[in-house]
Amino acid sequence: MSTITSIATHNVTKAYRGEILHFVADPAKVAEEASYQYFEDGLLVIKDGLVDAVGNASDLLASLPDTIDVSRYENGLIMPGFIDTHVHYPQTEMIASYGEQLLEWLENYTFPEEKQFADIEHGKRVAEFFLTQLLDAGTTTALVFGTVHKESVDAFFTIAQQKKLRMICGKVLMNQNCPDDLKDTTESGYADSKALIEKWHNTDRLQYAVTPRFAPTCSTEQLNKAGELLKEYPDVYLHTHLSENKNEIAWVSELFPDSDGYLDVYDKSSLLGRRSVFAHGVHLHDHECQRLSDTNSAVAFCPTSNLFLGSGCFNLQQAEAFDVNVGLGTDIGAGTSFSMLTTLNEGYKTQQLRGNKLSPFKSFYLATLGGAIALDLEGTIGNFVKGAEADFIVLDYNATPLMAKRIARCKNLTEKLFVLSMLGDDRHVKATHIMGEKI
Structure with missing residues (x-):
C-alpha cells in the first residue's frame, strides 16, 4: 500500500528506512489487505519522539531536510513495539x-x-x-x-x-x-x-x-x-x-x-x-x-x-x-x-x-x-499514525541460519509473517526503540 501520512519538514529529528509494516484495522473486520500498510522500501519519520510520517521512501525522502541522517535497517522488518x-x-x-x-x-x-x-x-x-x-x-x-x-x-x-x-x-x-x-x-x-x-x-x-x-x-x-x-x-x-x-x-x-x-x-x-x-x-x-x-x-x-x-x-x-x-x-x-x-x-x-x-x-x-x-490506547501506541508515540522494533530475518534459509524461500509478506511467528523469539528482535531512541 502506498498511503503516506503527511510530513512536517521542520524540526524533524530522526528517520528510519527499511521494510515497514503496521496495522490500521482488525483483519477480521475488514478485507485483510485493507487492515495494514506495508512499505517494502519505507521511511518512518519521527519528530520529538512521535511519529511524523510513514510511507514509501521514494515519496518521503525528497521532503526531508538535507541535515537529517537516515538510519537504514536491512534484512528485517520495522513495526510497532x-x-x-x-x-x-x-x-x-x-x-x-x-x-x-x-x-x-x-x-x-x-x-x-x-x-x-x-x-x-x-x-x-x-x-x-x-x-x-x-x-x-x-x-x-x-x-x-x-x-x-x-x-x-x-x-x-x-x-x-x-x-x-x-x-x-x-x-x-x-x-x-x-x-x-x-x-x-x-x-x-x-x-x-x-x-x-x-x-x-x-x-x-x-x-x-x-x-x-x-x-x-x-x-x-x-x-x-x-x-x-x-x-x-x-x-x-x-x-x-x-x-x-x-x-x-x-x-x-x-x-x-x-x-x-x-x-x-x-x-x-x-x-x-x-x-x-x-x-x-x-x-x-x-x-x-x-x-x-x-x-x-x-x-x-x-x-x-x-x-x-x-x-x-x-x-x-x-x-x-x-x-x-x-x-x-x-x-x-x-x-x-x-x-x-x-x-x-x-x-x-x-x-x-x-x-x-x-x-x-x-x-x-x-x-x-x-x-x-x-488498552484504550489506539492513536497513542500500536501503529504509526501521525502523532503516535514512536515505540518500535526491528525484526531480524537473518537472526538464525534456519530463519535466514526459510525467509529466503518466502514468496510474499504473508509467508514472511507466518515464518516469523513460528520460528521467531527474542533472538529475532534486532533493535528496540522507545520514543524514537534506540535502547
Missing part, C-alpha cells in the same frame, strides 16, 4: 515451575514468591530484570500485576519511569482465600490503591490499574470498593482474571451463589468498562461475551500460559463473533516466554486445536494495534 496485555512481574523468577494447574500453582509457587515484594529493593531488582527482558523481546508496553504490597508498585513504576516506558501496573487486592501474610483488607486495599493512583497515574508515561487478583481472593465488599475507585478515577484501568480454569469457575460459583456466572461477579461491582481487561476468558459463555462487548471491556489472550497450566484453548472465533476487544498476554510466570513471537506461535496452535486458523496478519495485529485498542 509489541504490547503485552497481561503479565505478572513478581513471577519473573519462578517461571517454569513444574507440574500444577492454576489453583495448586498459586498455592505452591506464586504466593510464596510474592511474599518477597514487601521489600521495595527486591521489587526494584526484579523490575529491572523484568523490563530488560520485555524490551529485549520487543515488548514496549505491558499491563502488569504487582503484588498485594504497595511497595511492589512503587518499585515497578520507579524503574519504568527511569526507562521512559509506557507501562500500566497496579497493587493486587486480596483479602480472603490466601495466606494471612499476603492479605490486605477492604479498607487498606482501597487506601493503598488510592495513594498509588494519586502518585503515579498519568505521571510521565505511567498509568494505574485497579487490580483485584481474581474473584475468589476478594470479598464482595472489596470488589465493590474497587468499583468505587473506578468511579472516582474514570481513566484508570481494571485488571483481573476471568474464567481461566474449570475448577476456578466452579469455586467462584460456590463463593458467589447469587451471581449469574463468573463475569457477573465483577459486573455486580461495576468493574466492566472501556479500560477493563480480563485475563484469559478461556471458558466464556455467549452471554458473557455479549456483556464484554456491550461494555467495551477487553480480554487478554494468553496461549502459552493456558497450555502450560492445562487451562484450555481460548475461543478467538467466539470473541470475534461478539466483537470483543482482544489483546495478547504472555502471563509470565505461568507463561513460559517473554517473547511475543513465541506467544504468537502458541496462539496459532491453540486455534488449530479448536479447528480454526489464525492468520499471520491477525496474529501481528493482536500483538500491536489489537493490544493498543484493548
